[in-house]
Amino acid sequence: MKKYAGLLLMLTLLVGFTSCEDDEDLEERMFGRVWVGDVGMNAVNGRILYREFTFDPDGFGEEYQFFRNGELYDHFRFQWYWEDRYSNNLVLDYGRNGTSYMDNVDIYRGVMTGIFYLTGDSEGFPFALEMQ
Incomplete structure (x- = not known):
């Protein structure tokens, strides 16, 4: 039984370290x-807006x-952080301008994908942002 408990503990630690490395x-x-x-x-006039995001290592x-x-059309600065350490959900805090969310963020072959929520109670929009 001890043998299996040790193996289970090692597997749990391995999964935990792998999750951190992925983030x-x-x-x-x-x-x-x-x-x-x-x-x-x-935009206010109904025209489609394209957005350009940059994320710095300092969390801004x-x-x-x-x-x-x-x-x-407009320019904003925001503070970004992961919703929790186990998800790929980004929180974009614009201060007085509110908070937006990027859920299920993934990057593959130079394209960032996920679901964008303008606010916590808005309908999500699937997005694909291309790396420039």
Whole structure:
């Protein structure tokens, strides 16, 4: 019985360390890059907005919003953090401008995917942001 308990403990630790490495690897792929795409937002006049996100290792980032023709619509700074250490859910805290969420974040072949929520009670929008 002791033999199996030790094996179970080792497997539990292995899974825990693997989870941390995956999060760190995801963060490393996020940093130092610009991520561009549509997260389901429109301007006040109804025109589609494309967004450009950067995530810095210090937990801060920037968002630029553009019209399709490249004209700048708005710019924000935010603080980002993982919702908890076991999920791939990002919280984007814009201070006075509210909080948005990127759930199920994954990066594969230069594309960041997930579900974007403008607020905690808004409908989610599947997004795919391309690395620039």
